[in-house]
Amino acid sequence: xxxxxxxxxxxxxxxxxxxxxxxxxxxxxxxxxxxxxxxxxxxxxxxxxxxxxxxxxxxxxxxxxxxxxxxxxxxxxxxxxxxxxxxxxxxxxxxxxxxxxxxxxxxxxxxxxxxxxxxxxxxxxxxxxxxxxxxxxxxxxxxxxxxxxxxxxxxxxxxxxxxxxxxxxxxxxxxxxxxxxxxxxxxxxxxxxx
Amino acid sequence: xxxxxxxxxxxxxxxxxxxxxxxxxxxxxxxxxxxxxxxxxxxxxxxxxxxxxxxxxxxxxxxxxxxxxxxxxxxxxxxxxxxxxxxxxxxxxxxxxxxxxxxxxxxxxxxxxxxxxxxxxxxxxxxxxxxxxxxxxxxxxxxxxxxxxxxxxxxxxxxxxxxxxxxxxxxxxxxxxxxxxxxxxxxxxxxxxx
Amino acid sequence: xxxxxxxxxxxxxxxxxxxxxxxxxxxxxxxxxxxxxxxxxxxxxxxxxxxxxxxxxxxxxxxxxxxxxxxxxxxxxxxxxxxxxxxxxxxxxxxxxxxxxxxxxxxxxxxxxxxxxxxxxxxxxxxxxxxxxxxxxxxxxxxxxxxxxxxxxxxxxxxxxxxxxxxxxxxxxxxxxxxxxxxxxxxxxxxxxx
Amino acid sequence: xxxxxxxxxxxxxxxxxxxxxxxxxxxxxxxxxxxxxxxxxxxxxxxxxxxxxxxxxxxxxxxxxxxxxxxxxxxxxxxxxxxxxxxxxxxxxxxxxxxxxxxxxxxxxxxxxxxxxxxxxxxxxxxxxxxxxxxxxxxxxxxxxxxxxxxxxxxxxxxxxxxxxxxxxxxxxxxxxxxxxxxxxxxxxxxxxx
DNA sequence: GATGAATGAGGATTCATTCAT
DNA sequence: CATGAATGAATCCTCATTCAT
Numbered sequence: 001x002x003x004x005x006x007x008x009x010x011x012x013x014x015x016x017x018x019x020x021x022x023x024x025x026x027x028x029x030x031x032x033x034x035x036x037x038x039x040x041x042x043x044x045x046x047x048x049x050x051x052x053x054x055x056x057x058x059x060x061x062x063x064x065x066x067x068x069x070x071x072x073x074x075x076x077x078x079x080x081x082x083x084x085x086x087x088x089x090x091x092x093x094x095x096x097x098x099x100x101x102x103x104x105x106x107x108x109x110x111x112x113x114x115x116x117x118x119x120x121x122x123x124x125x126x127x128x129x130x131x132x133x134x135x136x137x138x139x140x141x142x143x144x145x146x147x148x149x150x151x152x153x154x155x156x157x158x159x160x161x162x163x164x165x166x167x168x169x170x171x172x173x174x175x176x177x178x179x180x181x182x183x184x185x186x187x188x189x190x191x192x193x194x
Numbered sequence: 195x196x197x198x199x200x201x202x203x204x205x206x207x208x209x210x211x212x213x214x215x216x217x218x219x220x221x222x223x224x225x226x227x228x229x230x231x232x233x234x235x236x237x238x239x240x241x242x243x244x245x246x247x248x249x250x251x252x253x254x255x256x257x258x259x260x261x262x263x264x265x266x267x268x269x270x271x272x273x274x275x276x277x278x279x280x281x282x283x284x285x286x287x288x289x290x291x292x293x294x295x296x297x298x299x300x301x302x303x304x305x306x307x308x309x310x311x312x313x314x315x316x317x318x319x320x321x322x323x324x325x326x327x328x329x330x331x332x333x334x335x336x337x338x339x340x341x342x343x344x345x346x347x348x349x350x351x352x353x354x355x356x357x358x359x360x361x362x363x364x365x366x367x368x369x370x371x372x373x374x375x376x377x378x379x380x381x382x383x384x385x386x387x388x
Numbered sequence: 389x390x391x392x393x394x395x396x397x398x399x400x401x402x403x404x405x406x407x408x409x410x411x412x413x414x415x416x417x418x419x420x421x422x423x424x425x426x427x428x429x430x431x432x433x434x435x436x437x438x439x440x441x442x443x444x445x446x447x448x449x450x451x452x453x454x455x456x457x458x459x460x461x462x463x464x465x466x467x468x469x470x471x472x473x474x475x476x477x478x479x480x481x482x483x484x485x486x487x488x489x490x491x492x493x494x495x496x497x498x499x500x501x502x503x504x505x506x507x508x509x510x511x512x513x514x515x516x517x518x519x520x521x522x523x524x525x526x527x528x529x530x531x532x533x534x535x536x537x538x539x540x541x542x543x544x545x546x547x548x549x550x551x552x553x554x555x556x557x558x559x560x561x562x563x564x565x566x567x568x569x570x571x572x573x574x575x576x577x578x579x580x581x582x
Numbered sequence: 583x584x585x586x587x588x589x590x591x592x593x594x595x596x597x598x599x600x601x602x603x604x605x606x607x608x609x610x611x612x613x614x615x616x617x618x619x620x621x622x623x624x625x626x627x628x629x630x631x632x633x634x635x636x637x638x639x640x641x642x643x644x645x646x647x648x649x650x651x652x653x654x655x656x657x658x659x660x661x662x663x664x665x666x667x668x669x670x671x672x673x674x675x676x677x678x679x680x681x682x683x684x685x686x687x688x689x690x691x692x693x694x695x696x697x698x699x700x701x702x703x704x705x706x707x708x709x710x711x712x713x714x715x716x717x718x719x720x721x722x723x724x725x726x727x728x729x730x731x732x733x734x735x736x737x738x739x740x741x742x743x744x745x746x747x748x749x750x751x752x753x754x755x756x757x758x759x760x761x762x763x764x765x766x767x768x769x770x771x772x773x774x775x776x
Numbered sequence: 777g778a779t780g781a782a783t784g785a786g787g788a789t790t791c792a793t794t795c796a797t
Numbered sequence: 798c799a800t801g802a803a804t805g806a807a808t809c810c811t812c813a814t815t816c817a818t
């Protein structure tokens with residue numbers, strides 16, 4: 001019930017389905033406007049039954065966030081495994097982050113990003129080190145690619161500009177349109193390159 | 195009681211103080227977690243009394259947002275009045291938006307940006323044309339500056355990247371640090387220029 | 389709303405009526421089995437309205453208890469004012485405690501006695517010094533009457549035997565029967581005297 | 583599964599261990615604040631499994647109470663078997679009741695006494711005759727010892743004073759202190775004797 | 777305009793109980 | 798017998814909103 005490891009929850013388990021549904025609802029309606037009943041309804045159980053799987057609503061949020069970083073981390077690692085050149089690596093990372101933000105695989109990084117302050121301090125604490133590790137990954141990569149990056153903007157600021165740009169896509173980008181995720185990736189890459 | 199014009203509310207009036215307090219609370223705690231009582235307390239009246247000034251809590255949010263765009267529009271207009279060159283105009287606009295996002299002058303664009311979905315559809319409707327007018331302003335300016343902008347990114351995408359970059363500063367930038375608002379402005383400008 | 393002094397709450401005020409009703413319910417059904425709705429119904433308001441007067445259900449319990457000791461203290465003081473001889477003073481004290489236990493004036497000492505562990509540690513803390521002061525009063529009186537008391541039982545044990553005897557009357561004594569409160573008082577007095 | 587006889591449950595059986603744990607919890611936390619899960623945890627099974635042994639939580643309470651009177655009755659009978667003089671018999675009975683109240687042998691008379699109103703009317707009915715038989719025992723003994731008892735207090739009142747005194751010890755007496763159970767017995771005896 | 781008591785519709789959470797495995 | 802997921806009713810509490818004074 002509490003299982004806080006790097007491994008991902010089986011998406012077919014009750015817990016997995018709950019997490020999936022919660023992520024979707026938190027992303028679209030926001031944490032506060034999503035009721036426990038909403039989540040329960042979404043997976044076809046009654047609201048009281050949720051508390052068999054999670055102690056509190058806050059814990060659901062925490063678990064959703066944890067899943068999203070873990071999933072992102074796993075996918076990024078495997079994506080980077082076979083890539084050598086700095087620019088190609090950046091492209092892969094941007095792509096991964098974009099996919100996560102858009103909620104592919106039901107693991108919405110957007111929830112982690114935009115509902116962070118809804119999470120209780122205790123659960124924030126638990127997630128802080130993963131978040132930091134993740135950002136460290138980016139900074140390392142940026143440092144390794146300095147010569148290709150836009151000059152005149154400090155790397156950590158540039159990363160934050162990029163974050164903001166990608167995070168913000170939740171509010172305007174829909175994959176169905178003329179603009180593919182690849183197009184978007186390419187443009188975001190251009191944004192930070194020389 | 196509901197006065198919806200382009201003119202700004204007198205900040206010394208009861209309504210003005212309420213709006214100021216609400217903006218600050220919405221920005222820091224979020225709309226849902228801010229109670230009407232919180233707002234009332236902040237200006238030293240009781241919660242029931244708020245409803246002499248606003249029909250609903252949703253209307254307060256609407257008014258806060260309206261004030262923030264209006265204030266931004268006013269300030270941007272006056273800033274642009276004496277500037278001719280495209281790049282300088284973009285710099286001024288970025289500067290204005292950054293100030294609004296950071297909540298300078300008590301007008302928090304951040305609330306408009308991040309609490310938009312908390313606003314009722316009816317009030318969203320009312321604000322839509324102002325928001326669009328504002329975005330049109332940017333697009334026009336971008337179009338006029340095409341030759342200076344980073345190539346390969348469609349203007350409307352570039353504007354959204356910029357928006358995201360600037361909006362996101364709420365979550366990491368504090369003016370007290372080593373980085374001044376001017377520094378930030380300059381870097382954001384570099385981001386979109388060739 | 390929090391007013392924790394020695395003065396008693398006006399029994400005609402909303403708070404007073406609430407306290408009265410709660411005391412009665414706590415005494416007859418017990419704290420846990422009494423719902424906030426029960427209390428509200430008893431005074432003709434809705435359950436939500438209770439929280440205008442008390443922050444939590446636990447605070448209601450605390451207030452009921454406080455009122456009961458205070459009321460007892462006040463009545464005891466006035467009863468003792470004109471009495472000099474040790475035995476007569478003990479009789480008066482027993483009478484006062486019996487009246488309080490039986491819930492005369494709606495201030496049920498029985499609640500303080502039998503629901504003590506239902507009270508939150510924080511509120512227990514607040515009441516502890518009053519309870520102790522009250523017991524001290526008895527001990528002082530017992531010490532002053534040593535020669536009239538049953539020998540062979542340590543005073544503090546004797547007081548506790550008496551407490552238990554009187555507290556227990558809630559469960560079997562009804563004033564309507566053949567046994568008057570005066571009879572009971574006299575018998576309880578005999579119990580502890582030589 | 584519901585075996586309601588005068589014989590005591592084998593303390594090593596599942597039912598026996600459950601009863602023991604429940605008694606302890608009911609005595610310390612109270613019936614309402616003890617969850618079925620608490621009881622299950624205490625004996626190392628899951629909450630659902632309890633219902634293989636008892637139909638309802640109320641039945642557990644009933645069984646605990648039944649065990650406690652039965653155990654008391656058994657012990658009292660054997661204690662009285664070899665005693666002839668009235669005063670000695672009273673002493674033995676007081677001792678037995680004190681032991682039961684204090685929860686010796688895991689059989690808590692305190693639960694029967696203080697949680698009586700938590701028991702459903704149906705189960706109260708079932709236990710009533712045992713309780714009455716028990717009280718009859720006392721009254722008979724009191725009647726046989728009239729000449730040694732404190733005069734001026736009707737026997738049934740005196741018995742209730744004694745009950746209250748002994749029951750109340752749960753709230754203040756700990757066997758670890760300077761006062762032994764024998765001391766307490768002697769003092770309680772003195773209380774009712776001439 | 778302000779007050780503050782009251783409303784009433786929810787909201788998160790608890791818990792005894794059931795039942796298929 | 799035990800499990801553990803699910804039930805569903807009930808509980809305390811919150812909060813935007815109303816309204817008589």
